[in-house]
Amino acid sequence: MTTSLPSTYIEQMRTLLGQDAERFLLSYDEPRTQGLRINPLKTEIGSVLTAELRKMFDLEPVPWCSTGFYYGDHRPGRHPYHAAGLYYMQEPSAMSAVEMLDPQPGEVVLDLAAAPGGKSSHIAGKMQGQGLLIANEIHPARAKILAENIERMGVSNAVVTNATPDELAARFPSFFDRIMLDAPCSGEGMFRKDPNAFQEWSEDHVVMCAARQWDILEQAVKMLKPGGTLAYSTCTFNRQENELTIERLLAAFPAFTLVGTERIWPHDHRGEGHFVAVLRAAAGEGGAREPQAAGAAHGRRKAERAPRGKGQPAAPAAAGMAQFLAWAREELPGFAPGQGDALLFGEALYGLPQVGGSSLSAAQLSGLRIPRAGLHHGTIRKNRIEPASACAGARCEPCVGAARL
Ligand code: SAM
Numbered sequence: 001m002t003t004s005l006p007s008t009y010i011e012q013m014r015t016l017l018g019q020d021a022e023r024f025l026l027s028y029d030e031p032r033t034q035g036l037r038i039n040p041l042k043t044e045i046g047s048v049l050t051a052e053l054r055k056m057f058d059l060e061p062v063p064w065c066s067t068g069f070y071y072g073d074h075r076p077g078r079h080p081y082h083a084a085g086l087y088y089m090q091e092p093s094a095m096s097a098v099e100m101l102d103p104q105p106g107e108v109v110l111d112l113a114a115a116p117g118g119k120s121s122h123i124a125g126k127m128q129g130q131g132l133l134i135a136n137e138i139h140p141a142r143a144k145i146l147a148e149n150i151e152r153m154g155v156s157n158a159v160v161t162n163a164t165p166d167e168l169a170a171r172f173p174s175f176f177d178r179i180m181l182d183a184p185c186s187g188e189g190m191f192r193k194d195p196n197a198f199q200e201w202s203e204d205h206v207v208m209c210a211a212r213q214w215d216i217l218e219q220a221v222k223m224l225k226p227g228g229t230l231a232y233s234t235c236t237f238n239r240q241e242n243e244l245t246i247e248r249l250l251a252a253f254p255a256f257t258l259v260g261t262e263r264i265w266p267h268d269h270r271g272e273g274h275f276v277a278v279l280r281a282a283a284g285e286g287g288a289r290e291p292q293a294a295g296a297a298h299g300r301r302k303a304e305r306a307p308r309g310k311g312q313p314a315a316p317a318a319a320g321m322a323q324f325l326a327w328a329r330e331e332l333p334g335f336a337p338g339q340g341d342a343l344l345f346g347e348a349l350y351g352l353p354q355v356g357g358s359s360l361s362a363a364q365l366s367g368l369r370i371p372r373a374g375l376h377h378g379t380i381r382k383n384r385i386e387p388a389s390a391c392a393g394a395r396c397e398p399c400v401g402a403a404r405l
Contacts, residue, residue, distance in 0.1 A: 005191065006201060016237065020267065027266040032193045035092035035271075036076055037118075038067045040125040041154045041394075042086050053087065062271075065095035067125065070270065085152040085393065090118045091193065093264040093271030094235065097182060098122040100262060100278050101231035105130035107177040108355050112165060112220055115142035117149035119182050119233075124155040129394075132353040132360055133158040134176075136168060140369070147371035156338065156394040157353035159360065160372035165219035171364060173222055178229045181220050183213045185234035185241050189273020192266060210240045214248065221253055227283035229259070233276040237263075242275040255282040317342040317362075320349045320380045327385045335391065340374060349377045 005028070014021040036057070043049045045067060053059060056079075058072030070092060076082055077089045098119050103109045105128045111120045115137035124133055135150060135158050137143040143162035150158050161168065186209045190197045217232065224230055232249075234241050243261070250256055259278040264271045321342035328335040340352035343362050350373040352360045365373060376388040 004195070005198060008203060009188070009198065009201060013237065016239065023267040024265065028192055030192075030266070033070060033092050033266075033271050035062055035068055035070050035090055035095065036087040037065065037090050037095060037122060037125075038069070038087050039085055039121065039153050040067060041129065042084070049086070053081065062092045062095055065092070065099050067122075068092055068095040083152065085154050088118060088121045088149070088153060090122075091235075091272050093189070093269070093274035094118055094182075094233075095122065096262055096264060096274055097180065097231055097233035097276045098126065100260070100276050101178055101180050101229065103127055103178050106356075107131045108175060108225075109133045109178045109180070110168070110172070110176045110220075110223060111135045111180045111182070112168070112216065113137065113182050113184060114160075114180075115139065115146040117146045117153070119180050120146065120158065121149060121153040121155065123180060124150070124153065124158055127157060129156050131157060132355045134161060134168075134172075135159070136161045136163055136165075138162070138164055143369075143371050150372060151376070151390045151393065154393040156375045158372070159353065159365065159370065159374055161365075162369040162371055165216045167368065169219040169222040171368065174225050176223050176228060177225055178231070179220050179224055180231050180233075181216060182233045183209075183216060183241075185209050185213065185236040186238055187235055188237045189235040189264075189266075189275075193272050206236075206238050206240055209236075209238075210245060213241055213245055217245070217249055221249075221256075221281075224281050226281055228281050230256075230279045230281070231276060232279070233274065235272065235274055237265075237273050237275070242277070246277045246279070249279070253281075256280065257282075317344040317349070320344055321351065321377070323380065323383075324349055324377050324385055324387075327387070328391075332387070332391070338375060343373050344380070345370075345373060347379045347381060349380055350374045351377055 013024060017024050038045060038050055057074045057076050059069035062068030062070060076087065103123045103126045108131060109123055109127065111123060114120045114135040120133065120135040127133060135146055137146045140162055143160060147160040150160055186201055186206045187197045220230060232246065246258065250258060256279045259280050261277045264274040266272055325337055338351045338354060340354040340360065341362060343350045343352055352374040375394055376390040378385050378387040
């Protein structure tokens with residue numbers, strides 16, 4: 001395969017790797033690695049079901065992710081257990097980013113470039129249904145796939161948004177305890193997995209990717225709470241998009257410190273290429289967001305226009321939720337109601353996740369495109385409830401518990 005790689009790319013890798021370059025280039029003749037992550041929201045690592053999955057698919061543990069496994073010569077993506085959300089198909093190296101971000105139950109977390117949902121579902125598994133995850137994707141079609149995957153994985157505490165980073169930053173200043181930015185990149189680490197990926201590669205494309213990554217990072221910084229943690233990851237080897245972007249961030253925002261970086265190399269590890277950097281913002285007023293010098297980073301933006309009202313908060317939604325809960329007491333024993341606000345989008349009833357003592361408010365979301373406003377409970381038609389399957393998959397103990405065996 002090396003013969004079909006762009007010669008400028010090969011030269012770049014020779015300069016980057018020196019005497020390791022030949023070993024690296026030989027790794028292109030090895031088969032790509034394939035993995036899946038067990039979903040702790042639906043089953044546990046020590047469960048009978050997980051033991052069964054390990055046998056069925058010849059699973060072997062991924063060293064850097066306790067729920068991650070390599071699989072053998074099988075097609076787990078076609079099995080009904082995949083449709084049931086018992087696991088998520090994910091390239092093993094990509095599992096390192098959320099392990100390094102280390103989100104905790106009860107926190108407020110943003111996955112800023114989230115589709116199709118590998119990192120979001122990993123984060124949700126670690127949060128165990130407690131706290132708030134906002135999973136955002138800029139492209140509408142991909143945001144829809146993200147929402148479907150969030151539902152398949154039984155996540156009850158995620159809101160899926162379809163916004164630009166600027167739109168979110170205007171709405172959620174200093175809001176998140178942790179932010180995952182799995183940035184769009186030149187994808188050098190994926191050339192073995194997808195030989196067509198290098199068709200798009202060029203030195204100019206790398207420059208464009210680095211500029212875009214910087215634009216997104218500037219917005220991410222605004223949304224991090226003082227003392228918060230930011231994980232930046234790419235699936236490229238390129239220093240311009242990795243270390244140099246992080247150096248630029250540290251220079252522009254002195255309140256950040258670098259907690260650590262990790263690179264996964266296909267010639268040293270069993271995985272495709274990946275880069276992760278974890279940064280922490282200083283605790284204290286405004287720490288994370290103040291740039292070093294005017295013009296070095298972002299300028300202050302004008303206030304957003306008044307939000308357009310899309311979700312209907314308050315009375316009709318609360319009445320809809322009361323109607324749903326009365327139905328669930330009779331028909332869905334074991335359903336655990338959430339504590340967050342109810343929202344109605346037309347006839348669709350959602351329950352917003354709760355954050356600390358208070359719920360994410362409908363006003364905070366109003367005017368954003370939201371493919372999934374928390375847990376879809378059902379559709380309210382006149383006086384009839386049509387329950388959504390998402391509820392059984394996420395909050396109904398008898399349904400979820402059956403998979404824990
Ligand atoms: N985190 C995802 C996962 O683990 O499944 C993969 C994310 S992928 C590497 C990068 C994402 O960034 C893509 O879904 C892409 O649509 C999105 N993206 C592209 N341009 C963007 C931009 N300017 N701002 C934010 N996101 C962007």
